[in-house]
Amino acid sequence: MFAFWGLTGLAAAGAALIILSVARRAEVARAAAPADDALSRELSELERLKARGLLDEEAFTLARAETARRHLGAPREMEAPVSGAGDRQRVLIGAALAVLVALGLYAVVGEAGYEDQPYARRVAEWARTPETLDAPRLAAVMGEAARTRPDDRQALNLLGAARFEAGDPIGAASAFRRALALDPDDAVSWARLGESLVRAAQGRIDGDAEAAFREAVQRDPNQLGARYFLGELALTRGDAAEVRAMWGPLIAVLDPADPRRADLIARLPAAPSPGTP
Numbered sequence: 001m002f003a004f005w006g007l008t009g010l011a012a013a014g015a016a017l018i019i020l021s022v023a024r025r026a027e028v029a030r031a032a033a034p035a036d037d038a039l040s041r042e043l044s045e046l047e048r049l050k051a052r053g054l055l056d057e058e059a060f061t062l063a064r065a066e067t068a069r070r071h072l073g074a075p076r077e078m079e080a081p082v083s084g085a086g087d088r089q090r091v092l093i094g095a096a097l098a099v100l101v102a103l104g105l106y107a108v109v110g111e112a113g114y115e116d117q118p119y120a121r122r123v124a125e126w127a128r129t130p131e132t133l134d135a136p137r138l139a140a141v142m143g144e145a146a147r148t149r150p151d152d153r154q155a156l157n158l159l160g161a162a163r164f165e166a167g168d169p170i171g172a173a174s175a176f177r178r179a180l181a182l183d184p185d186d187a188v189s190w191a192r193l194g195e196s197l198v199r200a201a202q203g204r205i206d207g208d209a210e211a212a213f214r215e216a217v218q219r220d221p222n223q224l225g226a227r228y229f230l231g232e233l234a235l236t237r238g239d240a241a242e243v244r245a246m247w248g249p250l251i252a253v254l255d256p257a258d259p260r261r262a263d264l265i266a267r268l269p270a271a272p273s274p275g276t277p
Contacts, residue, residue, distance in 0.1 A: 135166035169199035187220035240269035
């Protein structure tokens, strides 16, 4: 705790010094501007006198050189100090007050000296109320359960589902693969593995995902999610018969009022006419 507040004080002092440094540079830039403006005005006035014929070329050249020499040789106002001790004290006092205010707020709303909870302890607390957890925390709880019970297929399937919902499709695929290593005939896990691979590939149905979906349908023809993806893949390949074979059972179970049913029917390739090869 002392180390933390010591570092906080150093950070506040460093911030104050940065503020003073930036303020000095800004003042230096402002101090240089009047001298530059005066030189510009005098040169402009010489240009006007020459244009009116009051200065010939030689006189104009000499006057311009003298003006430039005079300004270059004059002591620059920018070299004078631009911030006094009072200014520096006010900035440092402000930084110290900011640290004190932060300390006061921490004492009121924080818990000084509270021991940090190890990750495992936090996961154990989350496990007491799994129904209140969001997907990332539920994935952490199920990950711990799968770690302590590596042969628990149900825990692995729940871990895969939680990771999928938490936006971790690669982690979900890993969990479903571990579950399938324990039970290769689980059609649901094959279908969920395929969905995870599709999401990991940003919607593309690659060879691994296709293989997973086919394993799911082979073991359970009623895996409608797998049928949908296989139908999508067949549609991209122009295989109308495969599309109808995959989407037919899916269309049959969807409610007639379900907009997904109408969409599938609209995309379903027409059956070939009699006699068409």
